[in-house]
Amino acid sequence: MKKIVIIFGIIFLFFFSFETDIKEFYIKGDFLSLKLLLDSLKGKNIEPSSSLYFYIAEISNDLTLSLNCYKTVEENYKDSPFYTTTLLRLAKYYSLIRDTSKALTYYRKLISLKEKNILPYAYLGIIGIYENYADIKSSNYWITSFINEVDSSPFLNYFSLNEKNKHSQAKEKFYSIQIGSFKSKDNADKLFKTYKDKSYDVFVVFEENLYKVRIGKFKNEQDAKSFLKIFQKAETLPAWIVYGE
Secondary structure, three states: OOOHHHHHHHHHHHHHHHHHHHHHHHHOOOHHHHHHHHHHHHHOOOOOHHHHHHHHHHHOHHHHHHHHHHHHHHOOOOOOHHHHHHHHHHHHOOOOOOHHHHHHHHHHHHHHOOOOOOOOHHHHHHHHHHOOOOHHHHHHHHHHHHHHHHHOOOOHHHHHHHHHOOOOOOOOEEEEEEEEEOOOOOHHHHHHHHHOOOOEEEEEEEEEEEEEEEEEEOOOHHHHHHHHHHHHHHHOOOOOEEEEE
């Protein structure tokens, strides 16, 4: 019995020391040591810890490698203390590249897990997406849920005050050039990215159950008409003037 206790003690000390080394490499930003350790463990058919994958993902400059490591934690280490933070990283990544469908899936999953430290960020992420599309109905739904579910957050008072008005205060109206109207967010995102890459002041609004892609915000119709003439000479896409928020 004493031998068994000693053996377990040695194993515990080994893994404790191992995890300490991994964290030290991460704190120092020593990506090379972490990567060499990962490759070494794989070469010996030893399963790496979730912390090793997570720390590599956090400090790597290789986007593909980071995504692969985050995905590994997501798929294989659901009991890991890094699991929910990994989901949040993926949600933010897909938000940044405007893959809103995947981003919303991750944020909803995080909200369903109800982890106290992550929950406020998940709500802020999903609310931000809907507000970016001017989808007030959906953003109000998640704001109400945020107020009911989150115990403390710097944004709690802000949302509580605005909930009285359903977060729909009057917004300034202006003229814009509309270049597309879609039922699908993905199609709107593709058109948005195309013209964003061309350095146009492009944005998306959600109105009448459609995602509408627009360019420019003009205070008067004449300015909008002047821009439309220039736009139509430069682009072949059909476009027209609209007035709204």
